[in-house]
Amino acid sequence: MIKVSIVGSGKVAQHLSAALSDADQVELLAMYSRSPIAFELPKSTILCRELSALPETDICIIAVSDSAIADISKALPFKNKLVLHTSGTVSLSDLSSTNRRGVFYPLQTFSIGRPIDFKTVPICIEAENPADYRLLEKLAKGISNSVYSINSEQRKALHVAAVFANNFTNHMYLQAESICTNHNISFDILKPLIAETASKINFLLPAEAQTGPAVRNDQKTMNEHLKFLPKHQQSLYTAITKSIQNDQKL
Amino acid sequence: MIKVSIVGSGKVAQHLSAALSDADQVELLAMYSRSPIAFELPKSTILCRELSALPETDICIIAVSDSAIADISKALPFKNKLVLHTSGTVSLSDLSSTNRRGVFYPLQTFSIGRPIDFKTVPICIEAENPADYRLLEKLAKGISNSVYSINSEQRKALHVAAVFANNFTNHMYLQAESICTNHNISFDILKPLIAETASKINFLLPAEAQTGPAVRNDQKTMNEHLKFLPKHQQSLYTAITKSIQNDQKL
Numbered sequence: 001m002i003k004v005s006i007v008g009s010g011k012v013a014q015h016l017s018a019a020l021s022d023a024d025q026v027e028l029l030a031m032y033s034r035s036p037i038a039f040e041l042p043k044s045t046i047l048c049r050e051l052s053a054l055p056e057t058d059i060c061i062i063a064v065s066d067s068a069i070a071d072i073s074k075a076l077p078f079k080n081k082l083v084l085h086t087s088g089t090v091s092l093s094d095l096s097s098t099n100r101r102g103v104f105y106p107l108q109t110f111s112i113g114r115p116i117d118f119k120t121v122p123i124c125i126e127a128e129n130p131a132d133y134r135l136l137e138k139l140a141k142g143i144s145n146s147v148y149s150i151n152s153e154q155r156k157a158l159h160v161a162a163v164f165a166n167n168f169t170n171h172m173y174l175q176a177e178s179i180c181t182n183h184n185i186s187f188d189i190l191k192p193l194i195a196e197t198a199s200k201i202n203f204l205l206p207a208e209a210q211t212g213p214a215v216r217n218d219q220k221t222m223n224e225h226l227k228f229l230p231k232h233q234q235s236l237y238t239a240i241t242k243s244i245q246n247d248q249k250l
Numbered sequence: 251m252i253k254v255s256i257v258g259s260g261k262v263a264q265h266l267s268a269a270l271s272d273a274d275q276v277e278l279l280a281m282y283s284r285s286p287i288a289f290e291l292p293k294s295t296i297l298c299r300e301l302s303a304l305p306e307t308d309i310c311i312i313a314v315s316d317s318a319i320a321d322i323s324k325a326l327p328f329k330n331k332l333v334l335h336t337s338g339t340v341s342l343s344d345l346s347s348t349n350r351r352g353v354f355y356p357l358q359t360f361s362i363g364r365p366i367d368f369k370t371v372p373i374c375i376e377a378e379n380p381a382d383y384r385l386l387e388k389l390a391k392g393i394s395n396s397v398y399s400i401n402s403e404q405r406k407a408l409h410v411a412a413v414f415a416n417n418f419t420n421h422m423y424l425q426a427e428s429i430c431t432n433h434n435i436s437f438d439i440l441k442p443l444i445a446e447t448a449s450k451i452n453f454l455l456p457a458e459a460q461t462g463p464a465v466r467n468d469q470k471t472m473n474e475h476l477k478f479l480p481k482h483q484q485s486l487y488t489a490i491t492k493s494i495q496n497d498q499k500l
Contacts, residue, residue, distance in 0.1 A: 066471070089471055107439055109446055109461065111454065116446070122439045148439055157433035158440075160475045160487075165426040165440045166447045167462030168490045169419050174456035174497065176415040183407035189357055189372045189398055190408075190415045191452065196359055196366070197416045198448035202441065204361065206424035211359065212417030221316070221339055225410045232496050237410075239489035240418045246482050247424065 002026050002139055005054055007072055008063035009033035011110040012086050016063055017041060019118035023142040029057050052077045059084060059139060061104055062095075070094045082132050088159030091152055092126055102127035102136050105155060106144075109166050118143045124150035124158065175233060207247075214244040252276050252389055255304055257322055258313035259283035261360040262336050266313055267291060269368035273392040279307050302327045309334060309389060311354055312345075320344045332382050338409030341402055342376055352377035352386050355405060356394075359416050368393045374400035374408065425483055457497075464494040 004026055006013050013031070020028045021042045030046040031037070032054050041047060048054050056078045062069055063086045073083055073096040083099040085092075086106060095101040105124040110116060123140040125147060127133040133149075140147040150158065173194065177187045200209045213221040222241060226234050254276055256263050263281070270278045271292045280296040281287070282304050291297060298304050306328045312319055313336045323333055323346040333349040335342075336356060345351040355374040360366060373390040375397060377383040383399075390397040400408060423444065427437045450459045463471040472491060476484050 089474065108443055109450070109459075111450065111459075114450075114453065120442050122442060124439070146439070146442070148436070150435070150439075154433050154435050156474070156478055157429050158435060160478055161426040161429040161435075161440060162443055163462055163475065163487075164422045164429070165444050167460065167464060167494070168425075169422045169444070169447050170450075170456055170459050170461075171464075171490060171494050171497075172414045172419045172422065173451050174460065175418075176411040177451075177456050179407050179411040179414070183404050185400070185404050185408060185411075186398070189374070189396070189400075190411060192370050192372060192396070193358055193412055194415050194419070194448050194451060197419050198444050200359070200361065200364075200420075201423050201427075201437075201444060203364070206420055206427050209361075209420050210417065210424065211420075212413055214417060224339065224406070225413065228406060228410055232493065236489060236493040237413075239486060240421060243482065243486040244417070244421050247421075 003029045003057040005030040005057040005060045006063055007032045009037045011112055013063040014039045015110045015116055019143040025142050030055050051075050066090050088155060100132050102132055119145050122146040122148060124148050124155055126151055214241040253279045253307040255280040255307040255310045256313055257282045259287045261362055263313040264289045265360045265366055269393040275392050280305050301325050316340050338405060350382050352382055369395050372396040372398060374398050374405055376401055464491040
């Protein structure tokens with residue numbers, strides 16, 4: 001049994017606590033949250049309101065905002081335990097060296113109230129020594145079928161890639177939705193297209209799946225689109241079109 | 251029974267011929283293709299190599315590239331039939347007025363060799379008179395559960411929206427994949443994120459689903475991302491970030 005504690009009460013902490021509570025070889029011994037939490041914990045889990053009250057566990061997972069990770073790691077009331085953070089951007093060395101250090105980065109977008117099957121969430125792990133890596137791997141494999149060894153440099157790359165795959169993609173959806181709304185069209189019409197576009201990358205590389213006026217340099221259609229768009233969308237359209245055409249040349 | 255012919259042999263023509271062949275109240279009487287076709291047609295369907303040999307049907311669907319639609323519509327060897335095109339950008343009035351005119355725009359991305367359940371494909375229809383609209387609606391409802399009345403102006407808007415939802419989104423996937431490849435990371439790690447990002451818009455508006463450094467104005471993370479990216483991705487990152495932050499102000 002791996003005894004685990006979680007520091008934090010946000011989206012990642014919430015989804016992680018649910019997954020760890022369900023895992024066979026894991027005991028979620030304690031959770032620290034300054035404010036009352038809005039989700040259920042197993043009866044056996046101790047909810048701590050003071051960080052100093054957090055009990056020692058084999059692994060402590062700090063699942064808080066990036067800027068708070070370093071300070072929290074310094075304030076933990078124990079030494080030489082394995083302490084992990086869950087961030088895509090914070091370096092492993094930002095954790096206080098009073099404890100052994102590692103990273104447990106679940107690469108998924110979490111929403112409050114929307115259940116996620118953690119078995120499908122890729123977990124990117126990193127530790128400073130092989131024994132800790134094995135413990136971390138055991139924990140990760142207890143809740144997910146996709147566990148990857150990812151070093152700090154790769155994790156930074158993944159985080160930027162995730163910005164394109166999630167944040168920027170969602171911004172494309174936002175443009176599509178606003179165009180629909182401005183023309184009294186239901187955004188629902190576009191949902192099958194969005195689903196199929198996402199699904200396609202499971203059998204085609206993005207470069208193979210690319211279609212549209214930019215990639216075929218259909219200037220007539222692009223000019224019509226630009227005339228049609230409000231100014232702030234014109235510049236976005238132009239920038240992405242340019243990027244699609246540049247990628248063609250690479 | 252609605253007798254239908256299709257002009258064309260590309261992706262849309264191929265998927266459409268399969269859907270129409272399966273439909274109950276439709277007979278795919280003929281198909282015109284200059285070159286040999288690489289997919290199967292019902293035995294009863296006549297394959298014409300000359301446009302002048304295309305028999306009269308209740309409806310003729312021109313599923314060819316945008317630039318060829320007008321000329322093909324002029325060269326059809328019959329009059330006063332209902333002739334449709336399948337384009338998101340071409341105006342209804344680009345069709346020759348020797349026949350009655352309409353639009354049958356299936357809003358989906360089609361790939362060669364990948365089957366699509368046409369029942370889920372939104373069909374945007376438009377006709378010049380109510381009787382033709384009803385015939386067109388009957389045809390569309392015979393193969394799809396999502397049929398929408400969309401006028402030419404709305405169709406133009408939808409086409410631009412689809413560029414964002416499909417072409418530009420796929421370009422975001424391409425960036426994510428290239429970042430992974432450059433850092434020896436499997437693109438598979440990002441696939442659950444991509445799937446969840448697309449799935450989220452079924453229960454959250456894109457504006458509600460937006461997360462990431464741009465929307466929370468996390469300059470530190472954005473600077474680190476920019477330092478990390480090659481030049482051509484930097485300018486794309488900057489342009490989309492600016493657009494996300496502008497949309498916040500609207």
